Amino acid sequence: MTVKIYVPRDSAAVALGANHVAKALQYAIASEGYDAVIVRNGSRGMHWLEPLVEVETAHGRIAYGPVRANDVEALIETGLLEGKAGHPLCLGPTEEIPYLKNQTRLTFARCGVIDPLSLEDYEAHGGLKGLRAALSLHAADIVKEVTDSGLRGRGGAGFPTGIKWNTVLHARADQKYIVCNADEGDSATFADRMIMEGDPFVLIEGMAIAGLATGSTKGYIFIRSEYPLAIEVMNAAIGIARKAGVLGASILGSHHHFDMEVRVGAGAYVCGEETSLLNALEGKRGIVRAKPPLPALEGLFGRPTVVNNVISLASVPIIMDEGAEYYRDFGMGRSRGTIPIQIAGNVRFPGLYETAFGLSLGEIVNEIGGGTASGRPLKAVQVGGPLGAYFPPALFDTPFDYEAFAAKDGLIGHAGITVFDDTADMLHMARFAFEFCAVESCGKCTPCRIGSTRGVEVIDRIAAGIEPEKNLALAEDLCNTMKFGSLCALGGFTPYPVSSAMKHFAEDFDGRGKLEAAE
Amino acid sequence: MNIHNTISPSDARALEIAREMKAMEGPLLPILHAIQEEFGHVPQSALPLIARELNLSRAEVHGVMTFYHDFRAEPAGRHVLKLCRAEACQSVGGAALAEDLKRALGIDWHGTTADGNVTLEPVYCLGLCSCAPAAMLGDELIGRATVSGIQDAIKEAGR
Numbered sequence: 001m002t003v004k005i006y007v008p009r010d011s012a013a014v015a016l017g018a019n020h021v022a023k024a025l026q027y028a029i030a031s032e033g034y035d036a037v038i039v040r041n042g043s044r045g046m047h048w049l050e051p052l053v054e055v056e057t058a059h060g061r062i063a064y065g066p067v068r069a070n071d072v073e074a075l076i077e078t079g080l081l082e083g084k085a086g087h088p089l090c091l092g093p094t095e096e097i098p099y100l101k102n103q104t105r106l107t108f109a110r111c112g113v114i115d116p117l118s119l120e121d122y123e124a125h126g127g128l129k130g131l132r133a134a135l136s137l138h139a140a141d142i143v144k145e146v147t148d149s150g151l152r153g154r155g156g157a158g159f160p161t162g163i164k165w166n167t168v169l170h171a172r173a174d175q176k177y178i179v180c181n182a183d184e185g186d187s188a189t190f191a192d193r194m195i196m197e198g199d200p201f202v203l204i205e206g207m208a209i210a211g212l213a214t215g216s217t218k219g220y221i222f223i224r225s226e227y228p229l230a231i232e233v234m235n236a237a238i239g240i241a242r243k244a245g246v247l248g249a250s251i252l253g254s255h256h257h258f259d260m261e262v263r264v265g266a267g268a269y270v271c272g273e274e275t276s277l278l279n280a281l282e283g284k285r286g287i288v289r290a291k292p293p294l295p296a297l298e299g300l301f302g303r304p305t306v307v308n309n310v311i312s313l314a315s316v317p318i319i320m321d322e323g324a325e326y327y328r329d330f331g332m333g334r335s336r337g338t339i340p341i342q343i344a345g346n347v348r349f350p351g352l353y354e355t356a357f358g359l360s361l362g363e364i365v366n367e368i369g370g371g372t373a374s375g376r377p378l379k380a381v382q383v384g385g386p387l388g389a390y391f392p393p394a395l396f397d398t399p400f401d402y403e404a405f406a407a408k409d410g411l412i413g414h415a416g417i418t419v420f421d422d423t424a425d426m427l428h429m430a431r432f433a434f435e436f437c438a439v440e441s442c443g444k445c446t447p448c449r450i451g452s453t454r455g456v457e458v459i460d461r462i463a464a465g466i467e468p469e470k471n472l473a474l475a476e477d478l479c480n481t482m483k484f485g486s487l488c489a490l491g492g493f494t495p496y497p498v499s500s501a502m503k504h505f506a507e508d509f510d511g512r513g514k515l516e517a518a519e
Numbered sequence: 520m521n522i523h524n525t526i527s528p529s530d531a532r533a534l535e536i537a538r539e540m541k542a543m544e545g546p547l548l549p550i551l552h553a554i555q556e557e558f559g560h561v562p563q564s565a566l567p568l569i570a571r572e573l574n575l576s577r578a579e580v581h582g583v584m585t586f587y588h589d590f591r592a593e594p595a596g597r598h599v600l601k602l603c604r605a606e607a608c609q610s611v612g613g614a615a616l617a618e619d620l621k622r623a624l625g626i627d628w629h630g631t632t633a634d635g636n637v638t639l640e641p642v643y644c645l646g647l648c649s650c651a652p653a654a655m656l657g658d659e660l661i662g663r664a665t666v667s668g669i670q671d672a673i674k675e676a677g678r
Contacts, residue, residue, distance in 0.1 A: 015662030047649035187605035266587030283547030285586040344648035345610035
């Protein structure tokens with residue numbers, strides 16, 4: 001029987017040498033004439049073990065990692081093709097690795113398991129069941145199912161997905177659109193990238209269901225240009241889906257029409273903001289629009305438009321397949337279902353961990369993440385990307401929940417976590433937050449455009465020891481102005497990292513430069 | 520007057536790209552991407568032609584082209600090296616790596632090496648935050664980047 005060997009083609013795995021490993025394996029197979037085939041799957045999300053090679057056996061898949069190209073020969077000699085445990089890199093059955101075993105994988109159930117571009121593989125692992133269920137329902141009933149599931153926007157804002165869909169469903173227009181926001185620009189986030197590279201059909205299925213639910217016939221996936229592999233895989237998957245009749249004039253043989261295409265961003269962080277993204281899609285500068293009108297009523301080309309994050313849309317198929325209740329039963333409070341937490345930065349076990357809402361930040365960082373990679377004391381974690389707050393270990397009892405984080409002046413955002421050890425200088429990180437905002441501001445509103453640059457200057461004065469108390473108060477005041485006066489989350493949330501750094505790490509803002517300044 | 524006799528071959532090609540793609544919904548970004556893909560930059564002399572083709576003002580096209588970090592008005596070096604400056608990369612020494620790399624290449628951000636081989640651009644997140652610091656040379660992804668690792672990749676990419 002032909003042995004199946006899995007070598008991820010996920011960007012993170014490739015960045016760590018997966019292509020070289022695949023090549024070495026291919027060479028060994030060809031030169032020795034082994035009866036084996038290499039499948040380029042997505043990543044399982046255990047990135048410290050990448051490239052993670054798996055071999056299919058009668059007893060399930062056996063994992064080896066992290067594998068380098070020059071390990072391949074020894075691995076084969078010690079029985080890799082039979083799934084033997086003779087090599088120190090053997091990790092045993094993949095599904096038994098605690099990091100993976102303890103997860104609740106709903107959205108990422110197939111990621112890393114299947115061949116991303118095999119529709120047969122996708123269907124064999126439960127794919128298209130959600131779309132088939134949706135095709136048997138009225139639009140309003142699909143919307144009700146999604147509303148009842150409690151699914152909230154996973155891009156960061158946390159707005160109930162079903163309510164957004166309902167607005168679009170009831171809007172009247174000759175054309176409506178489904179826009180998938182795949183402009184995943186937040187540092188420490190890679191869930192969108194992983195699902196697009198590892199299970200692209202689930203996103204296509206989710207978008208098709210959104211089309212059925214709202215009467216939209218055209219979809220766009222706006223992917224950032226920094227993700228060349230995700231762009232390639234999504235384009236290929238759309239072509240396959242179209243050929244198989246999953247997309248097109250007659251979805252799965254029904255009378256419903258839905259098609260979609262990929263559009264590529266051009267390196268502007270602000271285009272992750274939905275109205276800026278719509279302008280980019282229209283071929284304009286990515287300037288933020290004032291709301292109202294809501295995109296749900298006047299979105300792309302002025303038509304009613306659903307704008308959803310990749311993970312929100314990719315979570316819809318399982319909801320339609322298993323039912324709203326099944327999904328809603330996971331989680332806590334008003335945060336229902338699961339969330340793919342992305343653990344990154346200076347951490348021992350970085351990767352993607354999908355679990356129900358409600359774990360404490362400390363559990364995520366210390367128990368799952370294993371603390372710092374450097375082994376030095378942990379100083380801070382930033383939750384929610386460059387616009388998220390810095391949390392000190394004193395707040396590690398905060399449960400991973402939209403409301404609980406808001407209550408601590410933070411946000412979950414797209415659920416990315418960056419870990420910093422004690423070498424981090426929080427004044428520098430606060431300055432970087434302002435600097436980043438200045439580089440990426442679209443320029444439309446004054447608090448963001450001017451405030452970010454003034455913010456850098458104020459922090460520089462604090463660093464130089466120039467009237468630190470007065471300048472700290474000024475920075476706080478500036479944060480307030482930006483928070484309440486900015487048009488979108490870029491200017492409005494930049495104060496989160498700045499204020500939290502000043503509040504929780506005051507010792508880094510004590511005007512150490514005082515002596516130099518006095519000289 | 521026949522305008523086609525007066526424009527350069529590259530502008531004629533840019534115009535052809537614009538004509539091929541203008542039936543798309545919102546065609547300007549895809550057109551600019553396609554032109555940059557072909558020439559390595561967006562020749563500024565092509566902007567008025569694109570504007571006329573799409574029935575836009577020259578200012579609008581210029582505004583779009585300059586708004587997005589990706590589009591460049593001048594050719595880059597043979598290889599564009601993007602180095603991530605974002606938080607996750609900073610948490611594992613990204614800032615020091617950037618300084619060391621700039622020194623090793625003898626250039627600052629946006630600069631091109633004297634031999635025209637490498638242009639260094641900052642980038643804010645490549646989605647490789649779990650194997651930071653991260654870099655991208657052309658389309659080649661580099662995780663847990665070091666100066667020597669990046670220099671090896673540059674050598675391998677050739678001249």
